[in-house]
Amino acid sequence: MLVNVKFFKKTFLISFFLLITTSLLADEKDKIIAQLNSLNSLEFTFDQLINEETEKGSCLLEFPGKLKCNYFDDKKKELVINNKRLAITQKRYNKTYYYPLSKSPFLNILYKDKLLEIVNSGELKLTNQMIKLIYFGDNEITVFFDKKNLDLKGWEIKDQYNNNINFSLEIVAKNDVFKKGTFKVPEIN
Numbered sequence: 001m002l003v004n005v006k007f008f009k010k011t012f013l014i015s016f017f018l019l020i021t022t023s024l025l026a027d028e029k030d031k032i033i034a035q036l037n038s039l040n041s042l043e044f045t046f047d048q049l050i051n052e053e054t055e056k057g058s059c060l061l062e063f064p065g066k067l068k069c070n071y072f073d074d075k076k077k078e079l080v081i082n083n084k085r086l087a088i089t090q091k092r093y094n095k096t097y098y099y100p101l102s103k104s105p106f107l108n109i110l111y112k113d114k115l116l117e118i119v120n121s122g123e124l125k126l127t128n129q130m131i132k133l134i135y136f137g138d139n140e141i142t143v144f145f146d147k148k149n150l151d152l153k154g155w156e157i158k159d160q161y162n163n164n165i166n167f168s169l170e171i172v173a174k175n176d177v178f179k180k181g182t183f184k185v186p187e188i189n
Contacts, residue, residue: 029119036112039063041061041174043173044170045058046058046069046169049164055072058172061110064083065083066082067106075093108143109155115143130153141157142156142157153168
C-alpha cells in the first residue's frame with residue numbers, strides 16, 4: 001500500500017510539473033506573438049558570423065519585406081531588399097549584384113506572418129537569458145528572443161549554399177517611420 005502511495009505522489013508531481021512547464025512555455029509564445037504583432041519596423045545593429053567570418057553593420061527593417069543594411073567593412077557593402085528584389089552594392093567599387101529573394105534566408109524574418117509561424121510552430125527552449133525557438137520548415141531555423149523583454153535577438157540558419165549563418169542583433173529603435181525611398185533597390189546598369 002505504501003509503495004502505491006509513493007508511486008501516486010511521484011506520478012502526480014511529475015504530471016503537475018509537466019503541466020506547469022507546458023503552460024509557462026505557451027505563455028512565453030503568446031507574449032512573443034503579442035510583441036511581434038505590435039511591431040511595424042525595427043532599427044538594429046548586428047554581428048553576422050558566416051563560416052568563421054564576422055561582419056558587422058546596422059539595418060532598418062520594415063514589415064512586410066523591406067530591409068536595408070549597411071556593413072561596416074572596407075567595401076562599404078549595402079544590402080537592400082524591397083519585397084521581391086535583393087541587391088548588394090559594394091560602394092567602394094561601384095558594383096551592384098542582384099539575387100533572387102526566393103533563395104534568401106532573410107525571408108523568414110522579413111515577413112511577420114512567417115516569423116509568427118516560426119513562433120507558433122517552433123520548439124521552444126529556455127536558457128538563463130534567451131528564449132530559443134527551433135523551427136523545422138523548409139530549412140531549420142533557430143530564432144532567439146531576450147528572456148526579459150522578449151525582443152528579437154537574432155537567428156541561426158543555413159543558406160542556399162549550406163553556409164552556417166549566425167546573426168545576432170541589438171535593437172536600437174522600434175516602430176520608426178522611414179523616409180520614402182529608403183528601401184529603393186538600385187537600378188540595373
